[in-house]
Amino acid sequence: MKDLQVNVLSHKFIRVILVQADTMLSAPTFSNVLRSKTQSQIITPLEERTFPSTPRYPPMSDNHLKAGILALELDETLYNLNNEQKDFLKRTARIDNDEELRKHVLEVQADAYKVFPYPCIRYFTFAKLAITHLPNYQQILKLPQARPGAILLDMGCCFGSDLRKAVFDGWPAKDTVALLISEQLGLWEHGHKLYRTTPAMFPAGFVAGDAFNEDITSLQEPCYSLPPENRPESLTSLKSLIPLRGHVDAIHTSLFFHLFDEEKQLELARRLAALLSPMPSSVIFGGHYARAEKGLKTEILGNGKEHIVFWHSPESWKDMWSGNVFREGTVRVDVVWSEEESHFTELQQSGKLYYLKWCVTRL
Ligand SMILES: C[S@@+](CC[C@H](N)C(=O)[O-])C[C@H]1O[C@@H](n2cnc3c(N)ncnc32)[C@H](O)[C@@H]1O
Numbered sequence: 303m304k305d306l307q308v309n310v311l312s313h314k315f316i317r318v319i320l321v322q323a324d325t326m327l328s329a330p331t332f333s334n335v336l337r338s339k340t341q342s343q344i345i346t347p348l349e350e351r352t353f354p355s356t357p358r359y360p361p362m363s364d365n366h367l368k369a370g371i372l373a374l375e376l377d378e379t380l381y382n383l384n385n386e387q388k389d390f391l392k393r394t395a396r397i398d399n400d401e402e403l404r405k406h407v408l409e410v411q412a413d414a415y416k417v418f419p420y421p422c423i424r425y426f427t428f429a430k431l432a433i434t435h436l437p438n439y440q441q442i443l444k445l446p447q448a449r450p451g452a453i454l455l456d457m458g459c460c461f462g463s464d465l466r467k468a469v470f471d472g473w474p475a476k477d478t479v480a481l482l483i484s485e486q487l488g489l490w491e492h493g494h495k496l497y498r499t500t501p502a503m504f505p506a507g508f509v510a511g512d513a514f515n516e517d518i519t520s521l522q523e524p525c526y527s528l529p530p531e532n533r534p535e536s537l538t539s540l541k542s543l544i545p546l547r548g549h550v551d552a553i554h555t556s557l558f559f560h561l562f563d564e565e566k567q568l569e570l571a572r573r574l575a576a577l578l579s580p581m582p583s584s585v586i587f588g589g590h591y592a593r594a595e596k597g598l599k600t601e602i603l604g605n606g607k608e609h610i611v612f613w614h615s616p617e618s619w620k621d622m623w624s625g626n627v628f629r630e631g632t633v634r635v636d637v638v639w640s641e642e643e644s645h646f647t648e649l650q651q652s653g654k655l656y657y658l659k660w661c662v663t664r665l
Pocket of ligand 1 (some may be wrong): 306422427428432457458459460461481485486489511513514545555556557558562
């Protein structure tokens, strides 16, 4: 291991450990660092929750019960967008003042939550612009200048806020595409409501389908040379990501991998790798939750129920990409991980959970 830096950031709850990009952490050093940290709140997989039985968190409706999802009542006091997020929304949705914005966001949230009672809706994650906090974001934004027509794909896009932010920051909308499982394509439509756009106003490509479906993505080797087929001219007519094999220059995916077990995460990584361009500096990047030790863990939900979840560790995450998904020496894996105060405060504490920000770069 070459370098391990511990940075104390201004936010009192966040400590970030920067792991040297192309080296592996040795276990003892890693554990020592972890032992020095304080307890954080646990966050359970976002789509996998069940109703709490306590009166404090009453179930919302039969539909939610049928969906088997932990749906808590909406709570306006959780509205906590920061200035960057508010400014972005005001400029893109053409809203003048904070109060009007708050009302608009709450309205769209309530509308979406009736159908999609997920924590990411309840806690406004859909408007939080996770992409801007990824360490390589500014660098990645330069790709379209260096490679006109460079494609940005957002996997598991929810409202599409991250994609919209990248477009706002300069990525041509016509060269972007998002994917969402068909059953939840209404989330993408809520993105149009939130940002007050139509598909013509925001001409990003959108594919509705399961990331694991062979008609949508393919489980093939990554491309190590340029693909023989040309890049599709228009992304708006795509019904599948398969024509993009070897043509995607940047793939963003946040809060997505940790929804799946270890085997599925590896499969997902391989499906994304097959889409990535072999050109140097092409990237797959994102953020999600992890633990210090890789493995299955029984997490305790707010209602006291147990739930088994697979977590990657920063080391196992790097191992998966370099030498497993991609041939060793063909990618660099950057990992930044931090301990954060969770806003999912209704969940019981059950050990430390870390937010992993990562970027896999073709060399
Ligand atoms: C927790 S949300 C994360 C949303 C967004 N990326 C973010 O950072 O806020 C997970 C997203 O993945 C989508 N999703 C879940 N399973 C999927 C699958 N098998 N294929 C495609 N999308 C899926 C859901 O519709 C949801 O939008």
